[in-house]
Amino acid sequence: xxxxxxxxxxxxxxxxALSRIFDKIEEVSKISAIKLKIGNYRKIIKDHKIExxxxxxxxxxxxxxxxxxxxxxxxxxLLEEQIVAEREQIIELQKREKDKAEVEEDKxxxx
Numbered sequence: 001x002x003x004x005x006x007x008x009x010x011x012x013x014x015x016x017a018l019s020r021i022f023d024k025i026e027e028v029s030k031i032s033a034i035k036l037k038i039g040n041y042r043k044i045i046k047d048h049k050i051e052x053x054x055x056x057x058x059x060x061x062x063x064x065x066x067x068x069x070x071x072x073x074x075x076x077x078l079l080e081e082q083i084v085a086e087r088e089q090i091i092e093l094q095k096r097e098k099d100k101a102e103v104e105e106d107k108x109x110x111x
Contacts, residue, residue: 056069056073057073057076060073
């Protein structure tokens with residue numbers, strides 16, 4: 001095999017490999033773009049479901065004939081009450097820590 005045919009073979013093989021690589025890159029980028037669209041569609045669907053939920057919560061009386069919905073709304077109300085209680089607990093703990101720190105500071109400055 002002479003040098004010319006050797007380099008032509010290398011050139012052909014390189015072109016073939018690069019062509020495959022670029023085809024794969026193109027495929028991966030198209031798939032990624034489609035997956036991104038799907039993710040965006042899912043987010044939009046989720047946002048619409050949230051809108052529906054907020055509408056139902058705000059119109060609770062209109063949905064009183066659906067015991068399943070009222071049951072879920074009652075669960076939400078209990079959870080909201082628990083959130084308030086937990087926040088109050090945080091405030092109380094922070095107050096205790098602040099009071100404790102002030103007592104410690106008073107002890108150290110009076111000594």
